[in-house]
Amino acid sequence: MTPPEPAMIEPRILEVRTKILKKNDELARDMRDQFQSAEVLVTNMVSSPGTGKTTLLREMLTRFVAAGDRVAAIVGDLETDNDARRLAESGAPVRQIMTHGCCHLEADMIEEHLEGWELSELDFLFIENVGNLVCPTSWDLGESVRVALLSVTEGEDKPLKYPGLFNTSDVAVITKIDLAIPCEFDRNLALENIQSVRPGMQVFETSAKTGEGMDLWIDYLRQKRNQLIGTVGSIGK
Amino acid sequence: MHELSIANSLVEIATEYLAKERVKNDESSVVKSITLRIGALSCVHKSALNFSFELVTKDTLLEGAELKVIDVPVTIFCKPCEREVELPGIQRFRCPVCDTPSADIRQGKELDIDTIEIAENASTPA
Ligand SMILES: Nc1nc2c(ncn2[C@@H]2O[C@H](COP(=O)(O)OP(=O)(O)O)[C@@H](O)[C@H]2O)c(=O)[nH]1
Ligand SMILES: [Mg+2]
Numbered sequence: 267m268t269p270p271e272p273a274m275i276e277p278r279i280l281e282v283r284t285k286i287l288k289k290n291d292e293l294a295r296d297m298r299d300q301f302q303s304a305e306v307l308v309t310n311m312v313s314s315p316g317t318g319k320t321t322l323l324r325e326m327l328t329r330f331v332a333a334g335d336r337v338a339a340i341v342g343d344l345e346t347d348n349d350a351r352r353l354a355e356s357g358a359p360v361r362q363i364m365t366h367g368c369c370h371l372e373a374d375m376i377e378e379h380l381e382g383w384e385l386s387e388l389d390f391l392f393i394e395n396v397g398n399l400v401c402p403t404s405w406d407l408g409e410s411v412r413v414a415l416l417s418v419t420e421g422e423d424k425p426l427k428y429p430g431l432f433n434t435s436d437v438a439v440i441t442k443i444d445l446a447i448p449c450e451f452d453r454n455l456a457l458e459n460i461q462s463v464r465p466g467m468q469v470f471e472t473s474a475k476t477g478e479g480m481d482l483w484i485d486y487l488r489q490k491r492n493q494l495i496g497t498v499g500s501i502g503k
Numbered sequence: 504m505h506e507l508s509i510a511n512s513l514v515e516i517a518t519e520y521l522a523k524e525r526v527k528n529d530e531s532s533v534v535k536s537i538t539l540r541i542g543a544l545s546c547v548h549k550s551a552l553n554f555s556f557e558l559v560t561k562d563t564l565l566e567g568a569e570l571k572v573i574d575v576p577v578t579i580f581c582k583p584c585e586r587e588v589e590l591p592g593i594q595r596f597r598c599p600v601c602d603t604p605s606a607d608i609r610q611g612k613e614l615d616i617d618t619i620e621i622a623e624n625a626s627t628p629a
């Protein structure tokens with residue numbers, strides 16, 4: 267009789283050491299490479315419901331279309347395609363992702379909804395994430411720019427309550443600044459709170475209603491695209 | 504509740520490892536526990552993750568496996584101090600020693616599987 271192997275009785279510890287979302291991360295990395303070689307700047311917009319993502323994005327798309335830039339948008343919502351219809355008023359191609367309860371977008375949803383679009387025919391692709399300040403933070407969508415938005419109606423302490431979002435975002439936008447005075451928005455406090463959770467973060471202030479701050483914000487995105495194209499060039503050398 | 508999506512990914516990975524173990528070592532292998540490393544900035548609620556994990560493992564090979572969580576605090580690199588310093592919270596990204604702001608985050612965003620503990624299924628006759 268052979269004694270049982272000790273390894274079969276002792277619990278075995280497998281050193282896995284892997285990211286739980288590695289599948290999403292790997293797909294997002296591939297997509298980022300594709301976006302980069304197609305020279306399309308992808309921007310992922312994250313905020314609470316009602317911050318003004320759709321209104322701002324429609325205004326952005328309208329301006330890009332008028333300037334002759336090739337833009338498209340993908341918008342995620344739990345239900346309905348209302349936002350896609352609002353965005354399509356800009357004249358840009360728009361696709362809706364209905365997540366049916368899922369509180370964030372994942373890379374494979376974007377990949378699926380890109381089908382039939384020729385990436386090399388786009389300069390900018392915008393993704394409006396599902397309205398939520400927590401859930402979207404862990405999912406890389408292959409974007410080059412992640413923007414955290416907050417409106418003057420939401421309270422200045424949002425950054426302190428959601429440091430995870432501000433720390434995975436590249437830039438912040440404060441929306442609805444036309445309402446700053448009636449809402450008694452404390453601008454300095456909001457900026458201070460953003461800097462507290464993310465030192466050095468660049469912040470834009472916009473109103474989709476009056477157009478204030480739009481030019482600076484759009485210039486920033488153009489600069490980001492130029493940087494992206496610059497890196498493609500240097501890789502080619 | 505994004506913890507459900509996280510639990511699904513977790514189960515997918517653990518099931519792959521278990522399948523390999525069963526082929527390689529012992530048909531009756533089961534997952535006894537999974538140890539995760541979860542950063543303070545990862546936006547994951549442990550109770551929601553435990554709840555989701557139980558839900559998605561019900562009636563599967565992973566049913567009954569225990570989730571163990573190692574909490575990872577945020578650290579930033581402080582230039583003046585020339586070292587990595589741990590933050591007591593996640594609202595203020597300044598060095599606790601010299602008060603210099605830093606966005607150079609070195610840890611705290613983890614959402615990782617560290618180890619999987621495999622055991623023989625005690626209820627399986629030898
Ligand atoms: N006054 C003002 N209202 C705005 C502005 N942007 C959005 N809104 C309003 O805020 C509400 C929510 O906007 P929406 O774009 O749907 O937000 P989303 O859920 O983040 O996409 C709507 O009633 C908009 O008209 C703005 O810049 N100024
Ligand atoms: Mg919207």
Ligand SMILES: [Zn+2]
Pocket residue numbers: 581582583584598599600601602603
């Ligand atoms: Zn220091």
